[in-house]
Amino acid sequence: MENTGAAADLLTLITRAIEQLQRSIALFELSDREDGAEHLATVIGEIDEYLEISDSDPLLRLASLPPSHVRDGLLHVRSDLASVIDELAT
Amino acid sequence: MEDLKKASLSSLSNEEVIRLLQQMRGRRAAGGSAPSRASALQEEIVRRNVGLVKSIALRFLHSGEPLDDLIQAGYIGLLNAVANFDLAKETRFSTYATYLIRGEIRHYIRDKHSTIRIPQWVQTMNRRIKETEEAIFQETGRPPTLAELAHRLDLTEDQIAALLRGRESMTYVSIDRDRREHDPNPSPPSIENLIPSADELPHDVKMRVLIAIDQLSEMQQQVIRGLFYHGKSQSEVGDELGVSQRQVSRMKNRILAEMRDNLDGAGEPDN
Numbered sequence: 001m002e003n004t005g006a007a008a009d010l011l012t013l014i015t016r017a018i019e020q021l022q023r024s025i026a027l028f029e030l031s032d033r034e035d036g037a038e039h040l041a042t043v044i045g046e047i048d049e050y051l052e053i054s055d056s057d058p059l060l061r062l063a064s065l066p067p068s069h070v071r072d073g074l075l076h077v078r079s080d081l082a083s084v085i086d087e088l089a090t
Numbered sequence: 091m092e093d094l095k096k097a098s099l100s101s102l103s104n105e106e107v108i109r110l111l112q113q114m115r116g117r118r119a120a121g122g123s124a125p126s127r128a129s130a131l132q133e134e135i136v137r138r139n140v141g142l143v144k145s146i147a148l149r150f151l152h153s154g155e156p157l158d159d160l161i162q163a164g165y166i167g168l169l170n171a172v173a174n175f176d177l178a179k180e181t182r183f184s185t186y187a188t189y190l191i192r193g194e195i196r197h198y199i200r201d202k203h204s205t206i207r208i209p210q211w212v213q214t215m216n217r218r219i220k221e222t223e224e225a226i227f228q229e230t231g232r233p234p235t236l237a238e239l240a241h242r243l244d245l246t247e248d249q250i251a252a253l254l255r256g257r258e259s260m261t262y263v264s265i266d267r268d269r270r271e272h273d274p275n276p277s278p279p280s281i282e283n284l285i286p287s288a289d290e291l292p293h294d295v296k297m298r299v300l301i302a303i304d305q306l307s308e309m310q311q312q313v314i315r316g317l318f319y320h321g322k323s324q325s326e327v328g329d330e331l332g333v334s335q336r337q338v339s340r341m342k343n344r345i346l347a348e349m350r351d352n353l354d355g356a357g358e359p360d361n
Contacts, residue, residue: 009249011256023332026309030340035333058245059253062218063211 006049009059010070013050017043037088040081047078102138107183110135111175135172136165142184143168146191153199160195167194181293189301212256219243219253302349310345317342 007013020039027036051074054060055067102110110131117128147160171187222242226234240247303314309331316327317338324338331338 008246011249011252019332022309026307026331026333026341027337030337030344032337032340035337058243059215059249062243062245063215065211 006053007046008053009057010050010054010063010065011059013046016046020046033088037085040085044078044081044085047074050074102135104182104184107135107138108177111172111177111183114172115177132169132172136168139168139184139187142187143191146188147195150195150199153203155199155202160198163195163198164191167191170194179293181297185294185297185301189297189304192301192304215253219250298353299349302352305352306345306348310341310348313338313341314345 007016020043024036024039024043027033027039050057051071054070054074057067059065060067060070114128114131114135117131143161143164147157147164150160151157153160167190168187171183171190174190175183175186219239222239223234226238226242234242236247236250239245240250243250245253303311306314312331313327316322316330317324322330323335324342325335328335328338333341
């Protein structure tokens with residue numbers, strides 16, 4: 001089930017992130033903070049990988065989405081997730 | 091009507107409901123002036139189960155819909171239960187009614203929330219795909235292939251396929267829309283429909299388990315269905331959900347404990 005390689009487009013990234021977040025929530029419900037945080041970290045990794053290739057994402061062109069706008073939004077999400085992981089670690 | 095006079099305003103016991111249902115159906119079958127008495131009996135059964143409808147409607151307050159509307163939807167389920175309860179089955183009326191009331195309230199919420207806001211950028215993408223489809227159709231006189239669309243839009247075939255799948259999924263269709271279009275007030279599922287294999291456990295127990303499963307989250311339901319309905323191993327279920335076998339095992343224990351609590355506790359008001 002684990003995905004390999006960077007998400008080649010924004011929709012793939014969103015789909016994978018939702019899957020990971022669902023797993024993360026299920027684990028938090030089990031009070032399994034460590035494994036839940038691991039899935040959050042996976043989302044951060046996916047975002048980082050996508051950001052490296054986002055300029056060439058054909059979907060952004062098709063959707064007339066400015067890459068800088070998408071980048072800013074993803075960095076915001078990344079920062080929020082990192083904060084959650086930090087809080088869980090303390 | 092003697093039974094009605096005797097009954098207090100408190101909720102009816104299962105035996106009382108069954109007796110009233112038997113009288114109601116007997117009078118309907120008798121014809122003449124009896125049907126109006128049957129309606130009075132039906133009203134009484136409904137009135138005595140108002141508490142059940144309200145208690146279930148309260149659990150759906152998070153939907154953001156007004157409580158009164160949720161209760162109204164619940165009444166439809168209750169009326170269906172009154173009309174369709176199988177007296178020959180050893181199931182409590184409240185168990186069957188609970189299932190149908192929940193179903194009607196969910197149907198109501200689904201209908202009210204069926205408008206999904208699609209982001210502008212997704213709409214733009216879909217519009218461009220549609221324009222390209224039409225352009226190719228004009229040129230060739232036939233619908234485009236995935237390869238043609240992919241080439242024209244500079245995407246891979248996989249990406250196009252994913253986008254087309256996404257476009258389809260944005261057309262929200264209630265799973266029972268078709269059923270309700272043909273009959274606005276379709277017959278609710280019978281106890282037999284709901285629990286096809288009625289051998290080992292009493293009907294009532296199976297109905298209650300069904301309701302308890304219905305209250306679980308999507309992921310929890312996947313765990314229970316995978317392990318107990320489809321006979322999958324914990325590792326197989328874990329692979330499907332993207333979690334480890336150990337986590338599935340822990341989820342299973344927690345879910346079963348949760349279900350046990352629901353079944354033992356006030357999962358539904360008892361008649």
